């Protein structure tokens with residue numbers, strides 16, 4: 001790393017999403033001189049925070065799985081995560097409602113989960129045990145063994161192919177779950193997880209069935225003060241270690257000489273030299289907009305990212321605060337409200353050209369775990385609906401308002417009485433936010449879609465094939481979207497720079 005030099009090597013990180021922050025913290029802990037350039041006025045990327053009239057809204061991630069991945073970052077720097085941030089357990093993990101308002105919920109308590117399954121279909125209790133055993137095997141391989149392995153060479157992929165075949169990675173998550181579970185609603189409850197990382201349960205590799213095992217093994221957590229507080233904790237750590245973060249600092253170009261990045265150029269015209277560059281900006285955006293096409297080979301060509309790659313769906317999220325609470329016990333911290341249609345709706349979200357007429361929703365109620373997220377006596381919410389990305393023919397300038405009205409009216413009728421009368425703070429984002437604010441190709445919510453042909457070696461690599469000192473951390477590179485994935489990608493990038501990658 002930096003031995004043998006009088007000054008430490010300098011690393012520039014583009015973007016302060018969790019992948020960028022994880023890479024920056026690890027590199028700063030190893031003695032590199034780290035500078036993070038963030039386009040926006042605040043850190044966190046998808047995990048930024050909207051504050052309105054005393055309500056605190058986490059814009060994106062709300063579910064913390066595998067919290068030890070954060071502990072590891074602090075430990076590498078000789079610190080204790082507990083001294084920076086508190087993780088609060090969330091129980092149940094999710095309450096999942098069918099179209100008629102009946103629910104299923106689960107947590108780490110096996111008898112409780114079996115009892116819940118029994119309310120829907122006694123015969124599926126055995127199937128669930130077998131499903132869980134399979135998901136644990138998938139987790140062992142896909143998460144614990146391969147999660148922080150960089151897949152840079154064809155041989156890396158060939159080495160794991162027999163395992164992938166044995167583990168039936170060629171199946172979809174829905175297909176995998178359906179081998180064990182018979183009841184249609186329970187199939188949905190155990191197969192929705194790819195949506196959390198931008199995947200279609202009908203097409204994402206069965207490997208992602210491991211998410212259920214990860215949840216059960218390490219639990220689901222919420223950060224006291226919201227996910228934004230975790231972002232702030234990482235920022236504080238990086239700064240304590242001597243790293244610097246610059247906001248309103250958009251990188252417009254990565255200059256390359258003789259196959260090496262020389263640093264970054266910002267929109268204000270300034271040039272910042274670096275020994276290594278880590279891009280946490282969306283991978284397709286980085287190649288398409290920051291690097292001259294003549295510096296890129298076929299694998300990173302415009303053609304690949306514009307015409308060949310498949311992108312995850314996008315999202316509409318409405319953040320709202322009410323001047324009353326909704327605590328009759330029916331809704332919990334994490335609620336999923338499924339539409340009557342499952343397969344048809346998923347097909348329309350991932351392959352359709354127009355906005356589906358119905359929706360499945362995730363409804364977040366953080367103040368049930370952490371009262372500081374809303375003023376006293378009030379409730380803080382966000383409701384999220386997966387929608388097609390900007391490759392579809394939807395004019396969001398026209399569609400956003402009626403879509404918002406339909407969702408709030410649905411919630412008012414079925415879950416939150418008199419809702420619209422009680423809303424006192426509101427904010428909404430749609431696919432344009434992901435494209436324009438976060439620089440994500442086609443406004444996708446999670447970058448490249450997690451299908452087998454875009455996973456591991458097939459996913460954009462953590463080190464560029466074209467530019468030897470350019471690395472990637474974030475949702476678009478290996479292992480993929482979701483906080484565990486992007487935090488691991490930050491580890492891979494830092495390990496590749498430090499020469500300690502697996």
Ligand SMILES: Cc1cc2nc3c(=O)[nH]c(=O)nc-3n(C[C@H](O)[C@H](O)[C@H](O)COP(=O)(O)OP(=O)(O)OC[C@H]3O[C@@H](n4cnc5c(N)ncnc54)[C@H](O)[C@@H]3O)c2cc1C
Nearest residue numbers: 015017019039045046060061062063251281474475482483
């Ligand atoms: C609504 C929503 C809910 C989610 N819920 C969960 C959840 O509960 N649990 C979970 O684990 N995951 C969840 N996810 C997924 C998870 O949030 C993301 O996969 C993860 O946060 C992405 O991190 P990232 O490192 O890719 O960076 P991003 O968050 O994508 O950040 C990239 C950063 O780069 C900056 N940038 C871009 N271009 C430039 C440039 N040219 N110059 C400078 N800066 C630039 C952007 O401004 C941004 O700050 C959710 C995602 C969304 C959108």
